[in-house]
C-alpha cells in the first residue's frame with residue numbers, strides 16, 4: 001500500500017526562464033512572460049512549475065552560479081513579480097518549485113568575495129582552499145588531480161593568497177564547504193526565506209556533491225595519460241551526505257515542502273533508496289539521470305553510443321519495481337535543460353515520424369509510476385538544433401569546452417570536426433535551451449520580431465508552435481492534454497498502481513511493454529520504439545479495449561496487433 005501525497009501526483013512543468021517568453025523586448029525571457037502563460041501551463045494539465053534559477057547571478061552558467069540567494073536576476077524581473085507568481089499559481093491550485101543551487105555559489109557571491117579576500121577571512125573555511133603542489137620541476141600544480149565536470153582541473157588558483165579553491169564546475173562556481181556548520185545554517189536561512197514567501201518545494205542541484213571525502217584524495221586513473229581524472233569516487237555521495245540531508249529535511253518538514261535531488265554518479269538501487277526511502281527522512285525523490293544518459297558513450301557524454309529500446313526497458317523495469325515498493329518514490333522525466341530533446345534522441349524528429357514519436361514518448365511518461373516532470377516545449381514536440389547550424393550557434397560552456405578540447409587535440413583543424421558537431425547536435429545542452437515556439441510570427445512569438453533573441457530560434461517554428469497546435473485536435477499538444485487527463489482520471493492505476501515488467505523478447509527487441517494494475521483494473525502498454533512496423537501476438541478480442549493510442553487506426557486481428565513505426569497503445573480491461 002502506497003501512501004498518497006500531493007507531490008506524488010504532481011505534474012511538474014519545468015521552465016527555463018531565459019528561453020520561455022520575453023515581454024520587454026531585450027531578447028531574454030522573463031517572469032512577466034511566465035505570468036502571462038500560466039493558463040497555457042494549467043490547461044496542459046500541469047499542477048506545478050519548476051523554475052530553473054532566477055536568482056541574482058553573473059550568468060556564467062545560466063544562473064546555476066548564484067550571487068545572492070535572496071534577490072532576483074534583474075533582466076528576469078523583480079521580487080514583487082515572484083510574489084505575484086506564487087499568488088497566481090496558488091490561485092490556480094498550482095505549486096512553485098524553485099531550483100536550489102547550494103553545492104556551489106558564484107565567485108561573485110558575498111560569501112566567496114569575503115572568503116577569497118584573505119587567508120585570515122572568517123569565511124575562509126566556507127570554501128575549499130588548499131596550498132599548491134609543486135612537481136619535480138618545481139612547477140606549481142593543483143592540490144589534487146580531480147577533473148572539473150566542465151573540463152580542465154577542478155581547482156582554480158588565486159594569485160593574491162597563493163592558494164587554490166575547489167570548483168567542480170566552472171572556476172566561477174566555487175564549491176561551498178558543507179562540513180562548515182555556519183555554511184549549512186546560512187543556506188537553511190536562505191531556504192526558509194523562500195518557504196516563508198510561499199514556495200512549495202525545491203529541486204536540489206548537484207545534490208549529492210555536497211559532502212566530499214575530507215582528505216580530498218587523488219582520483220584513480222581512469223583515462224591513462226590524462227592529467228586530470230574524474231574524482232567522483234571522492235566527491236559524490238561523500239561520508240556526511242546523509243547527515244546533511246536529514247538536517248536539511250527538518251527545515252522542509254516545517255512547510256510540507258517537496259524535494260527532488262539531482263543525483264549524479266551514484267546509480268545503484270540500494271544507494272538511491274538511502275536517499276528516498278520515507279523512513280530515512282531525506283528527500284522525496286531524486287533524478288537519477290540514467291534515462292537522459294542513455295546514449296552517452298563509456299568514455300564520455302559526447303562519445304557516440306546509439307540509443308536502443310533495450311536500455312530504456314531495463315532502466316524502466318529496474319526503478320519501477322524497486323523504489324515505491326520499498327518506501328521510496330520515482331521521478332519520471334526524459335528532458336531538462338541539460339540535455340538534447342528526447343524526441344530527437346530516442347524518438348525521431350524526421351517529419352514523417354515526428355508527431356507520432358512525440359506522442360509515443362508522452363504515452364511512456366504518463367503510463368509509468370512516479371512524479372512527472374515535463375520540460376518546456378516538450379508539450380509541442382520541440383526538436384533539437386537543425387543539422388546545418390554551425391558551432392557558432394552553440395553557446396553553452398559545457399559543449400563549447402568539449403568542442404574546443406577536441407579541436408585542440410586535432411591541431412586546430414576545424415574541417416575535421418563534423419563528428420563532434422553531430423554529437424553536439426544530439427546531446428549538447430543548447431538543444432533544450434532554444435526559445436519556446438509560441439506562434440508563427442518571426443522569432444516564434446518568443447520576443448519582438450526585430451529583436452535578436454539570446455539564442456537563435458529553431459528554423460521549424462513556423463510549423464511547430466503552440467498556437468498552431470492549440471487549434472489542431474491531432475496535434476502533439478492536444479494529445480498531451482488528453483493523456484494527462486486520462487492519467488489523472490486513473491491516478492490510482494497510473495501513479496500508484498503496481499508495475500509488471502513484460503520481459504525483453506516477449507514482443508521483439510523494439511517493443512517496450514509493461515502492465516499496470518490497481519485492484520481489478522489493468523492496463524497493458526505496448527510501445528514501438530522503432531521506425532519499423534512490428535507485429536505483436538496479443539489477443540484483445542474479448543477482454544481488452546484500446547484506452548488510448550497515438551494512431552487513429554489500429555489493426556488488431558486474429559490475436560495480432562500490427563504496430564506502426566513509433567506507435568504506442570494502452571489496452572485496458574474495463575469498458576470506457
Ligand code: TEU
Nearest residue numbers: 061064101149169205206264301338398
Ligand atoms: O547539473 C549537474 C551536472 O552534473 C551537469 O553537469 C550534468 O551532468 C551535465 O549538465 C550533463 O551534460 C546541474 C545543473 O542542472 C546544470 O545546468 C548546471 O550547469 C550544474 O548543475 C552546475 O550547477
Ligand code: CA
Nearest residue numbers: 022024028030
Ligand atoms: Ca525580457
